[in-house]
Amino acid sequence: MLCDQDLNGGHLPQRTVALTFDDGPGPHTRELARFLYENCIQATFFVIGRVAADQSVLLRKMIDWGHRIGNHTWSHPGLVDLALAGGNVVAEVARADDVIRRIAAPPMLLRPPYGSWRSDAPPVNVARLLRDSRRFDDYIGPVMWDIVGEDWTYWERGSSVEQCLLRHVAEIERIGRGIVLLHDSSEDPRLMPGNRTMEMAELLVPVLRSRGFCFATLDEAIEQ
Numbered sequence: 001m002l003c004d005q006d007l008n009g010g011h012l013p014q015r016t017v018a019l020t021f022d023d024g025p026g027p028h029t030r031e032l033a034r035f036l037y038e039n040c041i042q043a044t045f046f047v048i049g050r051v052a053a054d055q056s057v058l059l060r061k062m063i064d065w066g067h068r069i070g071n072h073t074w075s076h077p078g079l080v081d082l083a084l085a086g087g088n089v090v091a092e093v094a095r096a097d098d099v100i101r102r103i104a105a106p107p108m109l110l111r112p113p114y115g116s117w118r119s120d121a122p123p124v125n126v127a128r129l130l131r132d133s134r135r136f137d138d139y140i141g142p143v144m145w146d147i148v149g150e151d152w153t154y155w156e157r158g159s160s161v162e163q164c165l166l167r168h169v170a171e172i173e174r175i176g177r178g179i180v181l182l183h184d185s186s187e188d189p190r191l192m193p194g195n196r197t198m199e200m201a202e203l204l205v206p207v208l209r210s211r212g213f214c215f216a217t218l219d220e221a222i223e224q
Contacts, residue, residue, distance in 0.1 A: 002136055019041060025185065034065065044070050059103045147175050
């Protein structure tokens with residue numbers, strides 16, 4: 001169900017991580033998904049509906065490779081800000097659901113853009129808005145994260161893959177376990193071509209394994 005509280009992977013065993021990727025599909029998502037499959041890693045890709053709408057062949061292939069496809073809304077708004085502005089939160093999730101549900105089997109997964117899920121002042125409860133619609137009874141969320149190395153900032157600055165790798169290894173070592181937030185694309189089309197997370201992942205996986213890390217699925221990470 002869609003919960004008021006965040007779902008994360010803090011209960012995973014030490015040196016165990018689950019890889020998740022937001023904002024795709026991007027230019028290198030197919031290569032990334034295949035690389036992970038060939039390395040026996042099942043990742044979860046939270047896709048933007050308007051980007052994924054014409055990528056059904058790719059999404060089906062990713063599922064064939066054992067990956068999960070999650071809902072990251074239709075156009076990537078902050079859901080709290082959208083609700084405060086009088087926007088249609090239900091439609092943002094439902095339009096993406098229409099794309100994903102043709103391909104992915106329930107239970108469905110939801111990750112809100114920017115982790116925007118609730119506000120106390122003024123009060124906003126996105127979970128309640130979505131639950132009241134009765135459109136998302138077979139959803140699990142909000143799926144958040146435990147480890148973030150801000151990969152997108154490296155590509156915005158034109159930094160090297162090696163610099164990005166060092167930051168992510170350091171963060172994963174520091175926290176030790178949980179859901180890792182990565183981005184295989186960007187909500188900004190201008191930044192899509194510069195995304196190098198696929199290259200970084202090709203380096204990250206063997207480094208983590210050499211340091212004794214294991215890879216869990218997202219289902220294992222959020223199992224309560």
